[in-house]
Amino acid sequence: MASSKLLSQPRWFQFLPRNLCNVRLFSDLPSQHPVSVSEPQNNIDSKSNNRFNKASSTPSSLKEPELAKFSAIADTWWDSEGPFKPLHNMNPTRLAFIRSTLCRHFGKDPLSATPFEGLKIIDVGCGGGILSEPLARMGATVTGIDAVEKNIKIARLHADLDPTTSTIEYCCTTAEKLVDEQRKFDAVIALEVIEHVADPAEFCKSLGALTVHEGATVVSTINRSMRSYATAIIAAEYLLQWLPKGTHQWSSFLTPEELTMILKRASIDVKEMAGFVYNPLTGRWSLSDDISVNFIGFSTKEN
Secondary structure (H helix, E strand, C coil): CCCCCCCCCCHHHHHHHHHHHHEEEEHHHCCCCCCCCCCCCCCCCCCCCCCCCCCCCCCCCEEEEHHHHHHCCCHHCCCCCCCCCHHHHHHHHHHHHHHHHHHHHHCCCCCCCCCCCCCEEEECCCCCCHHHHHHHHHHHHHHHHEEEHHHHHHHHHCCCCCCCCCCCCCCCCCHHEEEEEEECCEEEEEECHHHHEEHHHHHHHHHHEEEEEEEEEEEECCCCCCCHHHHHHHHHHHHCCCCCCCCCCCCEEEEEECHHHHHHHCCCCCCCEEEEEEECCCCEEEECCCCCCCEEEEECCCC
């Protein structure tokens, strides 16, 4: 597997906390390749499937209020103008980072239509499957898990609309439960999830346990900064109303330094980090060295 090498440092790199100084940032990365994330536009209605009738009693990493919160809006996962609009808009940028880092780490061709062929990837906290589906289209064998049963129902229904994505294994369960089952994956991905869990340290231990030796872990979240309070909560939830009020709790956010330390204790070594920056003029997200609000990290399992 390819190793990560620290390249030239950005101008402000010297001001990072000590345990982030070995983390490569976005400006050090090779140019990104475009990612196609097109998905069927079919509407999901009252189509039933008896696979969903059995209730799940699996314990969850999430706080109970968080489960109720996301269950209430589960039907809107594939509404690109609904409560999950920010994630839909951010998805191509998230996938660009994932594609670049995983291809480099696993020695895959980033120009291939199916660069993840042969890789087993788990999407932890998959929601309605908006990340799982493009990963499957890029050739990965995908497992998507979520503690909210309604999310899994929506994800399965939508995936069944396309033969390429109908192979995704969706389960209403938790990372901890899969650890008990001794499941292992080449890459473990948890995007915008850790800020909603009750114990981030235990959650990261589970992510590490699910990752094969020298495998990859990708985690994204929101920095606990004054800027994130102003933009991710005040602006996004109250002024622009992109998200339902109360979606995020600022005290639950993690700084890049905290996330790096937590992952390190779970034998996961952060190698690269990038920020997501929103351009209000174009309505698009892009990757940046600015990790003051939304950020994503690529890590490897050391032992």
